[in-house]
Amino acid sequence: MIHAPLSTTSVLDEATDTVALTAAPWAGVLMITALPYRCLQALFLDELLEVGSGASHYGNLLGGTANLTVAMLLLALWGRAVYARACRLAAARGTRPGRETWRVPPAALASYVLTASAAMLLGYISLFTCLGFAVAVMFSGLAVGTLELNERVSITQPFRTIFRYSKRVGIPFALVLLFACAVVVAVVNLAAAFRLGTWLAGASGGFDAPHWQALFGAGNRRFILVLFAGAVVLVEPFWIAANVLYVRKANAEESGDDLRAWFEELKEA
């Protein structure tokens, strides 16, 4: 159902409902498939910080981790495709999606791998510029949102579809900014959860609380990197749901379905 006209707030509201419908087990599938990729990204950054300015002499070490990270990206992309399909089915029916969620059309998955790879490349190239990186993230979000609109395999069609939905740039860009803030909030909450857990465990005997508190502190670089990886994994279901719903609502606005739904609501009121 289309509940409200297209806007950032309506997309976020409906994304929350969709995540509630798809939380079990589809958000779990997404998180499990995304974890290796995010952990390897954290490992790559850890190695980079370890070698520091001598990074150019450690090409083999960093290259090996980068290759593994990109390989795990393929698993993460499959998980995202399954979750995006779950979101679309949940939004269309208003019920929990069933086993048909596993059946992601091969053409849609192949198109998504292509666009997501392009988004990743664009992201790394534009890492030096804040705006360029934000555009790459927005492109990545629209790639997952438009995934199932690709009924046939094509090199150009998936990009054309993404550009079609990026014309109304305000909403996707607002989503990028909001979710960047959401990742920071998730990091703070995760850090607090670890602190609370250590404090509670310290109340029981035989637990070396000071040692664990030092490990779960801001001084531990690896802990901070894992916190960021965990925060991104936690926020990702909402991010994907928001992008799927944005595309769905933009589609409904073009076809007039949102007006029909609004008229039905007026009649019932």
Add this chain to the structure above:
Amino acid sequence: MTPALQRCAFHEQRPAFARCMSCSKMLCQECATQWDGIWHCAACLTAQRGSVVRHRPIPAWIAVVTASLILLFAGARVMVWTAAVIAGLF
């Protein structure tokens, strides 16, 4: 026309139940078929099925898989290159 007055495109005497997402025709319960969460009429469903069977885009598949592999490979290389450049700045 209000939705309450809408009739099936194939059975004028029956009230509309759904709309075909491909041709936008109104359909009664008998004519509407839900496939993959989306309502279709029989003609559009047959056309879609036919197009899937007829269309064998092997060159397109090869092109997409090759382009994806090139982009993934380039992504891994650029990842290391960017990391080395950023590390060199500090």
